[in-house]
Amino acid sequence: MVTLHIGSGPAVFVASPTLAHEALVERGAVFADRPPPAALCHHAPPLRQPVQRQLLFLRPHLALLRRNLTAEILHPSRLRSYSRARTRVLNKLGAELKSQPGGVVRVIDHFQYAMFCLLVLMCFGDWLEEEQIKQIKEVSRRALLSQWRFNVLNFWPWLSKLVLRKRWKEFYELCECRKRVLVPLIRARLKAKQEQLSKAKEDGNDGNGDWILPYVDTLLDLELPEEKRKLEEDHIVSLCWEFLNAGTDTTSTALQWIMANLVKYPEIQERLYDEIKSVVGEGAEQVKEEDLQRMGYLKAVVLEGLRRHPPGHFVLPHAVKEDAEFGGYAITKDATINFMVAEMGWDPKVWEDPMEFKPERFLNSASGGAASGFDITGSREIKMMPFGVGRRICPASGLAMLHLEYFVANLVWQFKWRTVAGEEVDLSEKQEFIVAMKNPLRAQISSRN
Numbered sequence: 001m002v003t004l005h006i007g008s009g010p011a012v013f014v015a016s017p018t019l020a021h022e023a024l025v026e027r028g029a030v031f032a033d034r035p036p037p038a039a040l041c042h043h044a045p046p047l048r049q050p051v052q053r054q055l056l057f058l059r060p061h062l063a064l065l066r067r068n069l070t071a072e073i074l075h076p077s078r079l080r081s082y083s084r085a086r087t088r089v090l091n092k093l094g095a096e097l098k099s100q101p102g103g104v105v106r107v108i109d110h111f112q113y114a115m116f117c118l119l120v121l122m123c124f125g126d127w128l129e130e131e132q133i134k135q136i137k138e139v140s141r142r143a144l145l146s147q148w149r150f151n152v153l154n155f156w157p158w159l160s161k162l163v164l165r166k167r168w169k170e171f172y173e174l175c176e177c178r179k180r181v182l183v184p185l186i187r188a189r190l191k192a193k194q195e196q197l198s199k200a201k202e203d204g205n206d207g208n209g210d211w212i213l214p215y216v217d218t219l220l221d222l223e224l225p226e227e228k229r230k231l232e233e234d235h236i237v238s239l240c241w242e243f244l245n246a247g248t249d250t251t252s253t254a255l256q257w258i259m260a261n262l263v264k265y266p267e268i269q270e271r272l273y274d275e276i277k278s279v280v281g282e283g284a285e286q287v288k289e290e291d292l293q294r295m296g297y298l299k300a301v302v303l304e305g306l307r308r309h310p311p312g313h314f315v316l317p318h319a320v321k322e323d324a325e326f327g328g329y330a331i332t333k334d335a336t337i338n339f340m341v342a343e344m345g346w347d348p349k350v351w352e353d354p355m356e357f358k359p360e361r362f363l364n365s366a367s368g369g370a371a372s373g374f375d376i377t378g379s380r381e382i383k384m385m386p387f388g389v390g391r392r393i394c395p396a397s398g399l400a401m402l403h404l405e406y407f408v409a410n411l412v413w414q415f416k417w418r419t420v421a422g423e424e425v426d427l428s429e430k431q432e433f434i435v436a437m438k439n440p441l442r443a444q445i446s447s448r449n
């Protein structure tokens with residue numbers, strides 16, 4: 001199904017998985033652009049605007065930047081190297097949950113902080129102190145809370161600069177604050193890198209000791225080939241900011257939706273617990289990353305969570321590179337096109353009882369009851385697309401799946417999750433930047449051992 005509407009320009013919404021496959025896979029080169037810079041800036045909330053403006057400047061290099069991110073940080077072979085950071089965050093999350101009075105937890109704040117910490121450690125290195133992480137989180141929280149207040153600044157900026165002077169001032173102060181927190185971390189990494197290099201020279205080795213590669217190091221090393229120069233500090237600030245914010249709310253919201261369903265349906269939680277026990281053995285303290293591959297039902301639970309409650313009901317806007325005929329419509333160059341992620345995952349022609357939470361649907365009898373064969377990238381066929389599909393697919397889908405599986409498994413292994421007496425789990429949605437739980441999950445937890 002394709003609908004057209006005229007608002008700030010022609011926009012096309014695609015709900016059919018077959019058409020989405022045609023656009024994103026078969027004709028990917030035509031449909032994988034982003035809307036032109038002006039449109040991006042216009043639609044972006046102001047706090048993203050400086051980021052977007054930086055990205056406009058970097059636009060000719062976006063392919064290089066994406067390659068750097070996927071090859072240096074998000075490549076499956078790299079993801080393992082961040083496991084120390086994951087264990088650190090898991091331990092902290094476990095301790096926080098245990099200390100809640102009466103064992104009643106409102107999970108989302110803890111999940112958000114945990115996912116943010118993980119990305120901060122991947123971005124700046126796992127030697128960062130708790131206090132430094134808290135400072136970055138504080139600025140990020142302020143930015144998020146102010147986002148809606150600043151939205152109005154997008155419209156007729158010349159007029160709002162006159163009548164909303166105070167708000168513009170606040171906005172610029174927040175941007176400065178972001179720089180004040182991130183720039184010292186970037187400079188500290190630059191210094192540490194130089195010291196590591198000179199020590200490595202003295203010791204006669206390559207300097208790759210027992211340390212993880214932080215994202216910021218790869219940005220400091222990156223050279224823009226045509227201009228033959230490194231990235232400016234402001235660009236690095238923007239790119240780190242994007243990295244931290246693109247993955248926090250998406251992953252923590254998905255985690256919350258999955259845990260909400262495990263509280264609501266205790267029989268699913270128990271089946272998952274039994275699977276974990278059969279893999280890690282009775283006395284194990286934690287579920288290790290290497291154990292996850294042997295947990296087919298866990299994967300099915302995570303996939304079902306992403307199908308039933310995708311954090312984004314749409315992907316980010318795409319743009320059409322040239323005039324094209326598509327699904328019986330003539331679509332002009334630069335038209336915006338989007339894909340209805342939630343509709344596809346709920347399509348009754350593809351999914352039986354689509355609104356039910358049934359992880360079993362992913363257990364394929366042909367592959368011995370494992371969900372591992374399911375193609376979440378949609379490259380063969382699209383049945384759901386929580387991460388998008390094709391050239392613009394979320395570059396961190398592998399990382400997000402790992403984080404979801406690791407945290408769901410450990411949270412269920414360490415705690416029994418129940419509804420709070422007299423309350424029910426309410427699965428109503430609320431549209432924010434992502435689609436969140438309208439009434440955030442509160443659960444009664446008790447230690448399993």
Ligand code: HEM
Pocket residue numbers: 066119242243246247248250251254310311312314315316317318386387388389392393394395396397399400
């Ligand atoms: C459950 C978690 C996540 C979901 C559901 C999700 C989903 C998405 C979606 C739907 C897109 C847009 C795809 C398109 O436009 O076609 C996207 C883009 C992106 N995501 Fe994710 N994401 C998740 C986690 C993450 C994490 C953890 C990171 C960073 C570490 C991240 C970084 C990005 C970036 C940088 C882009 C823009 C890519 C581009 O424009 O080429 N995401 N994500």
